Amino acid sequence: MRPGKILRTVLGSIFKKPATQDYPHNKSGMPKGFRGKLRFDSEKCIGCKMCMKDCPSMAITIREVAPKKFECEVDLSKCIYCAQCVDTCPKKALEATGEFELAQLDISKLKVIFHANIDSGLENPAQGS
Ligand code: SF4
Numbered sequence: 357m358r359p360g361k362i363l364r365t366v367l368g369s370i371f372k373k374p375a376t377q378d379y380p381h382n383k384s385g386m387p388k389g390f391r392g393k394l395r396f397d398s399e400k401c402i403g404c405k406m407c408m409k410d411c412p413s414m415a416i417t418i419r420e421v422a423p424k425k426f427e428c429e430v431d432l433s434k435c436i437y438c439a440q441c442v443d444t445c446p447k448k449a450l451e452a453t454g455e456f457e458l459a460q461l462d463i464s465k466l467k468v469i470f471h472a473n474i475d476s477g478l479e480n481p482a483q484g485s
């Protein structure tokens with residue numbers, strides 16, 4: 357590249373907005389379809405366990421904790437965020453969110469339990485979320 361052309365490129369770039377983001381100060385959110393941390397809706401779950409069968413890394417466990425009430429445990433240290441369980445679930449009880457900042461110093465905190473919706477109806481991750 358000729359020096360004149362380089363100079364034009366440099367000068368032209370000075371007044372342009374940076375192409376990069378000032379992360380983590382600027383978090384613009386993830387695009388639609390991003391496969392981040394799972395969300396579980398116990399109201400929709402019928403306990404068929406198809407998600408467990410299809411998970412390639414055995415990261416998800418569904419347990420019946422009361423008659424027809426199911427809780428979901430996801431081991432984020434095993435999950436590869438493929439969203440196969442989301443695609444498999446016949447009741448749309450699982451959803452991939454845009455949440456991706458999941459690092460923990462304590463690996464036990466990567467086990468997240470979404471409790472069954474017995475009383476409050478609220479998602480209640482046991483730890484680390
Ligand atoms: S596939 Fe869906 S409905 Fe079946 S156990 Fe898993 S989360 Fe529940």
Ligand code: SF4
Pocket residue numbers: 410411412413414415416430434435436437438439440441442
């Ligand atoms: S996103 Fe993939 S690896 Fe993670 S629990 Fe679902 S099926 Fe398993």
